[in-house]
Amino acid sequence: MKKIRVLHISTAHQPQDPRIVFKQCQTLADEYEVFCALPNADPSVAPDIHFIRLPYYRRVIWRILITCPLILLRCLPLRPKLVHIYVPEFVPFAYAFRLLGAQIIYEVQENLHKKMHLKTINKGRFLQKAFLWFDHLARQNFYLIFTEHGYLSTYSQLAKPHVVIYNFPLLSFLEPFRRPYGPNPTHPSFFYIGWLSFERAIDTLIKGAALLKVSHPNVAVHLFGQCIFTAELLEAIPDYAAVRDSIHFYGYTDQRLAFPKSAGATAGLALLKPVGDYPESYPTKLFEYMALGLPVVTSDFPLYQDVVERHRCGFCISPYEPQQLADALTYLIEHPDEAQNMGERGQRAVEEHYNWRTEAEKLLLFYKRILYRN
Known part of the structure; x- marks a missing residue:
């Protein structure tokens, strides 16, 4: 049976990001055809994942103007059934996949509502307003994954189901x-x-x-x-x-x-x-x-x-x-x-207690819940 195609997208993470590549994508690869778009992606680190190499820009404005449109150009033809995104700046672009029938997961790995002021770059009034808008769109329209239970005190009244998947070690x-x-x-x-x-x-x-x-x-x-x-x-x-x-x-x-x-x-x-x-x-x-x-x-x-x-x-x-x-x-x-x-x-x-095994089970169950209810 042909595997369902899923796509993971980040404009900012490292090419060997442990959570994205070695935990989540490899966990999913047994049951899904997994594509992963990352800056400077290295296909050799995980041969069972289809990597799409993106350019890396430190400043969010260049990611929005250059990297995000490039992702659409390269990834829309893949027609994935589910798209899992890791950065707020891609939220409005994810609607293009939604128009083609894909389900969207937005993963919150840090509470920027409490952390934006700590940023040394990618800060300022315009970017803060943009983040609040992107974040609102995701809350109202996408499924959400949180890496910490504490984030739920900020993220309440979500429109779609969510799950907390801790970033515990892969033994x-x-x-x-x-x-x-x-x-x-x-x-x-x-x-x-x-x-x-x-x-x-x-x-x-x-x-x-x-x-x-x-x-x-x-x-x-x-x-x-x-x-x-x-x-x-x-x-x-x-x-x-x-x-x-x-x-x-x-x-x-x-x-x-x-x-x-x-x-x-x-x-x-x-x-x-x-x-x-x-x-x-x-x-x-x-x-x-x-x-x-x-x-x-x-x-x-x-x-x-x-x-x-x-x-x-x-x-x-x-x-x-x-x-x-x-x-x-x-x-x-x-x-x-x-x-x-x-x-x-x-x-x-x-x-x-604190290892990836139980988190992997939660991830697989959440994917099934999304894909098979739709």
């Missing part, structure tokens, strides 16, 4: 990077993956590392992710000069190349400040560290505490207190047996 993806817990006590290291910004407590991390270096001069912190700040702002952080040689910035890195560096790390770091939608959103990296068997150090938000303290797999601290960070890291360095136990408890928690 088969992380399996090649799992190693027995074995940090180097004389050269301790810490691991971070994700965007880097002041909202994500880069200043607290650097100040905490400086405090830690007094007692552990060989400490190293490995940071994988794009920096959303200038070199001048980084240099202006007090104590940065003292830890310059200990903080290693790798920039955006494919996870398959970054995660090997977690082997031998003392802990995984996931500090965020209480701004935007962070307090109501799980940081995916938290569960990835747990899946890798690392103890975690994260923010003291109730949502995070419910995971970390319940499973006793790390520390929740104030994202504004470098001394608390230094104390937590010192404890993990100096108590390796307990740190290992924390990592093992976290790993069990992910295997039992």
Whole structure:
């Protein structure tokens, strides 16, 4: 039997985006013919998915004027039965597929109603009004997927069914990077993956590392992710000069190349400040560290505490207190047996509760619900 054709579209995500490519598209590929339009798409990463390569523009205005019309040109002839979109700027263009009979899913991966003011680019009055209009159109006419339950406090009175599908780890993806817990006590290291910004407590991390270096001069912190700040702002952080040689910035890195560096790390770091939608959103990296068997150090938000303290797999601290960070890291360095136990408890928690398996089932069920009711 010929598979139903579905299409995933983003103008902004990375070509190896773990959720879009390795979780959602590959989950669907067993039952559907999956096409995926992404900037700089790389067909080699998932041979069972049909990739459509798009140009990448950092500014939303160019995505609207160039990328979105290009998507229509390349993808309308595919005549998919369902189109799954990930960015608000494509919402008005999705109506072209709807006119051809396709069902549309709009996925909300961040609560821009609470986060727009944090943007360093793609902000301003015009874009904010455009987002509100796009968002209203999606609420009234499309099916919605949310990556966090907390977003439902903003997104109420939806016209069509919705589902929450958490971005929990895909264990088969992380399996090649799992190693027995074995940090180097004389050269301790810490691991971070994700965007880097002041909202994500880069200043607290650097100040905490400086405090830690007094007692552990060989400490190293490995940071994988794009920096959303200038070199001048980084240099202006007090104590940065003292830890310059200990903080290693790798920039955006494919996870398959970054995660090997977690082997031998003392802990995984996931500090965020209480701004935007962070307090109501799980940081995916938290569960990835747990899946890798690392103890975690994260923010003291109730949502995070419910995971970390319940499973006793790390520390929740104030994202504004470098001394608390230094104390937590010192404890993990100096108590390796307990740190290992924390990592093992976290790993069990992910295997039992916080993994992609149950989310994949929700995704497949939601697709069936949409396609077969129409």
